[in-house]
Amino acid sequence: MSSVFSRLYVGNGAFGIVGKRVRWYIVSAIILLVCIGSMVFNGFNLGIDFKGGTKVSMPSVSASGQNITTxxxxxxxxxALPGKKPNAVQAVGSGASATIQIKSPALTILEVATLKTTLAQDLQPQGGQTAISDSAVSASWGGEISVKALWALFWFFVAVTLFLTFYFEWRMAVGALVAVFHDIIITAGVYSLIGFEVTPATVIGLLTILGFSLYDTVVVFDKVKENTRxxxxxxxxxxxxxxxxxxNQTLMRSINTSLIALLPVIGLLVVGVGVLGVGTLQDLALVQLVGIFIGALSSIFIATPVLVDLKMRDPKYIAQARRVAARRAKAAGPQIAEGIESVDDDALSADLRKEEAYAAAASVPHRTAKAGDARRRPTGKRQR
Known part of the structure; x- marks a missing residue:
């Protein structure tokens, strides 16, 4: 175990992640198929904001001071309403302001009156029946939030593509977008598989995890750019x-970043739900918890392998790989495989000098000489 942590800390390339990329593709493809199948056949557990319905709120403490349970x-x-079931019954808030919210399919005026009367008689909440409120929720509000989220997602992808294409190159933009789509599908699939309720807070939380996934990918790509100069x-x-x-050089940083990002999300989930009982915080924390975990994996096992596959389609990099194989074949023995170029020791030494020069140039900032810094030719005259 200590050797594993030592290799993670040193980052000397001991983990062959890119070399096993076909394995990661197969695992990801299986997970994606399961998630897509669940979304197609099971669908989502949409909240009342998307389906519409009735919401009834009442104090969570009775007139005698006893807590009323969900x-x-x-x-x-x-x-009160035989044959009907609520979509969700949640305890919200704490202390004197604590309430219980009942979310159900749309009820008629008579059904709402019957429910409020029965709740007041059987549970006797503080304030009596007048403390029990009801409201109708329209499905259009959730739909509007979804449309705005989709537009935000579209412009996010446009901005990401332009930035990565100009700062890095188009292949890195493709690799990053593949990883982001991978995160979206799997996160949505987990919600479909487990049956988590999808609310507007879930949609907003899904947008926030995309930035984290992209950040982790950009960190790796920046190191790739430096190593391949x-x-x-x-x-x-x-x-x-x-x-x-x-x-490997950024692996420990990716793990630490993910763990640090997960800590406040777990705190939000525990405190927001367990202590405050706020359902919106639960929806927001759940999607972030799943998304950050999936995003960390995709930045390591998906984005960079996709980039390598795209790069290795370029004839220039194929030829360079053959030269590397030729140099290694000569170093391994006197016989060289047929069809592989030979590279002498002088060429290898020149390569090492070039690599050291590129590394030095990358670490030293460029300084533009000023006109006054130029060395002046001596004139023999005494300066006054």
Whole structure:
């Protein structure tokens, strides 16, 4: 176990992540198929904001000072309206402001009156029947939130594509977008599989995790860019090996970033739900918890491997990989495989010098000489 942590900390390329990319593709494809199948056949557990319905609120403490439980409220609901079931019964808030919210399919005026009367008689909440309120929820509000979220998602993808294309290159933009789509589908699939309620807070939370996933991917890509600078003129390692080294060098940072990001989300889930009983915080924390975990995995096992596959379709990088193989074949023995170019020791030494020069140039900031800094030719005259 200590050797594993040591390799993680050193980041010397000991984990062959890119070399096993076909394995990661297969695992991801299976998970994606399961998630898509669940979304198609099971659908989502849409909240009242998307389906519409009736919401009834009442104090969570009775007139005698006893706490009213959600299970008791569900039993009274079934007694008042036989054949109907609430979509959700939640305890919201704490202390004197604590309430119980009942969300159900749309009820008629008579059904709402019957429910409020039965709740007041059987549970006797503080304030009596007048403390029990009801409201009708329209499904159009949730739909409007979804449309705005989709537009935000569209412009997010446009901005990401432009930024990554100009700052890095189009292949990195494709790799990052594949990872982001991977995160969206799996996160939505988990909600469909487990049956978590989808609310507007869930949609908003889904948008927030995209930024985290993209940040982690950009960190890795920046290291890949640094490791592959001038690579075509070198024969020390291939593009895939340089990208794998970049992944190992940033792996510990990715793990630490994910763990640190998960801590406040777990705190939000525990405090917001367990202590305050706020359902909106639960919806927001759940989607972030799932999304951050999936986003960390995709930035490591999906984004960079996709980038390597796209790069290795370029004839220039294919030829460079052959030169690397030729140099290694010569170093391994006197016989060289047929069809592979030979590379002498002088060329290898030149490659090493080039790589050191590129590394030095990347670490030292460029300074533009000023006109006054130029060395003046001596004139022999004394300066006054």
């Amino acid at each position: 299970n008791t409220v569900e039993d009274v609901f079934a007694k 001038g690579l075509l003129g070198l024969t020390r390692r291939t593009y895939a090996e340089a990208a794998n080294l970049a992944l």
